[in-house]
Amino acid sequence: MEFDLSFIDGGAWMKLKELSEKVGAKTYTEGRHYCLEVRGVCAGDRMSDLLVNASEKELLVTGLNNEQIILVSQLMDVPAVCLLNSTVPSEELIKKAEADGITIIVSPYGMFETCGRIYRCLFCGGE
Amino acid sequence: MITESYRIVGGNFERAGLASLRLKDRLKRIGVDSKLIRRIMIAAYEAEMNVVIHANSGNMWVRLDRGLIEIEVKDEGPGIPDIDQAMQEGFSTASPVARALGFGAGMGLPNIKRSSDIFKIETSVGQGTSIRSTIYLQLQDLHGSTRNSLSVKSELCNECLRCLHACPTGALRLRDGGPIILQHLCIDCTSCIDVCRTGALVVNYANNTISQPGNTSIVVPTAFFSQCGPDVSLHRVYEILMELGFRDVHPRGEWESALQKAVIQYANEEANVKPVISPVCPSVINLIETRFPSLIENLAPFLSPLQAALSVLDPKNTVVVAECPSQRSALLSRCTSAVEVMTPLALLQIVLPLLMRNAGKDNEKNRASPPSGRIIQPPSEVLQVSGIRSVMQILEKVENGLLCDVPVLEPYACGEGCFGSPLLLENPFYARYRSAPVHIDHYTLAKAVRRTYPFYPREGLRLDTDMTAAMKKLSKISELTRIFPGKDCGRCGAPTCSSLAEDIVMGRATREACIYLDCEKDGRR
Secondary structure (H helix, E strand, C coil): CCCCCHHHHCCCCEEHHHHHHHHCCEEEECCCCCCCEECEEEECCCHHHHHHHCCCCEEEECCCCCCHHHHHHHHCCCCEEEECCCCCCCHHHHHHHHHHCCEEEECCCCHHHHHHHHHHHHHCCCC | CEEEEEEEECCCCCCCCHHHHHHHHHHHHCCECHHHHHHHHHHHHHHHHHHHHHCCEEEEEEEEECCEEEEEEEECCCCCCCHHHHHCCCCCCCCHHHHHCCCCCCCHHHHHHHHCCEEEEEEECCCEEEEEEEEECCECCCCCCCCCCEEECHHHCCCCCHHHHHCCCCCEEEECCEEEECCCCCCCCCHHHHHCCCCCEEECCCCCCCCCHHHCEEEECHHHHHCCCCCCCHHHHHHHHHHCCCCEEEEHHHHHHHHHHHHHHHHHHCCCCCCEECCCCHHHHHHHHHHCHHHHHHECCECCHHHHHHHHCCHHHEEEECCCHHHHHHHHHHCCCCCEEECHHHHHHHHHHHHHHCCCCCCHHHHHCCCCCCCCCCCCCEEEEECHHHHHHHHHHHHCCCCCCCCEEEEECCCCHHHHCCCCCCCHHHHHHHCCCCCCCCCCCCCCCECCCCCCCCCCCCCCCCHHHHHHHHHHHHHHHHHCCCCCCCCCCCCCHHHHHHHHHCCCCCHHHCHHHHHHHHCCC
């Protein structure tokens, strides 16, 4: 029998690396935060919302495949960004992310499916 | 003060945001709290992106002053025809290009406003837009170092030790023939000025002239009006100030009563601790932050009357008469340095010659009319306490939970409220007797203003940032204190034996300072 100990830890989490594998995302830059414990997700396609809501403990899930997303991540200390629909991030974006140690992964699914899979991994044991 | 400016190029999304990024780097280096950096970055980035999206070019100026950061972003863009509409969430006129990048959600201006403590936007169609966002800082390292408005004239000191014993927080030492103020303990309360007979302790602001009264307002302590003796009515003093050419004369009492009303309402409707302590006296706030940090939650979250006044009036065009150094310190810690502060004495020196010249012109009616309602009674739910000793006693009571039947506590560091400040000349009881609410025909601007930043405990009494080290130091202090004779004579330059022990442990003095220990060594006790 297993006990749910997550309340001691202050919530569920999973290593970014493991999470990325489970979701089936492709890793473009490992960054400094590949071993980060992801506790939640900030998802959205509006820059203003991401700017206000993103935090240093959360994975940023967004369809915005442009360099400004790296800048917002830098400003808000976001450790990792997950892009969607198997898009290929531009070289410039990867270069900037690498320079700042930000992890970039790209999920093969859309926003709905990606977030659903991450949620399952974090809160339902990945089943 | 640090000022920086950044150029922003409109339409260039590749280089957009770099100004904010550079600003972030600066803020990190001077030790700004990371939560604050987030707020500042939201404001800076959104403002910067507004320029990139809508304008041809623009500039970002950042001014980092004591306790606040001001970000001003000005562009040469199309301007905003309807500001109210632009401030609505979701309204945007961004181009399809910007929208494709995730901008144009119509959250920019609302986000800036929400992140700022003070937000101003000015725009004219065809000319451009300017946004100014002010955010109050809590600098972690500078904390507590800039709050003091007292200074020392050592050459006037005759080493009478009165100030040492008068200081309620033990912030004074006598070293090298003059008093030294330990800034981290000083609460700006004027107890030392009050007892000093030689003038060695003074306030460090001494504007003697008013630069240009024409366009300025003046905020005067209520007590100032009753400083000119029995023959000069309160209204006459008011008239003279108007004759000097000020646009407005605001007695600070207006703001004090506005604050009192607001605090009573807060106590009735919101507060969950009793008594609610009114932040009317900045010196008492300092005392609470230094000596009674557990009472910080009792403080009502409002600005001091003078701070409230300056958040309504334009600080650049306002002269403030402060009868107390703590008023000035409180102002400077949160306000732009542009405020002109003068002592009541300096203003009196300007006012008195005018009074003399116009002697006898005071019309009979004014002189004959008694100061109406001269006893300014506080409402029944307010307990007023004045004088720093009584305030300390009462705060100890509050700390021990012995004052839970009092809804509102209004503590003043000086006797008789602010009438007892040593920077005023008239006897406080008489000045208060003569005082009355000055009826002014103009519409009063006075209101209570909520604080947007919390009260912080000061690190004054803390011996070390590391708790284990602090405990070691504490036991060393009590060990040393036992060696000293316990006469608290002050001859060593510290007010008490235990404060000398603390000085020794903190490396501010040596054991040899105690004259009694030497005698013991020589065997001549």
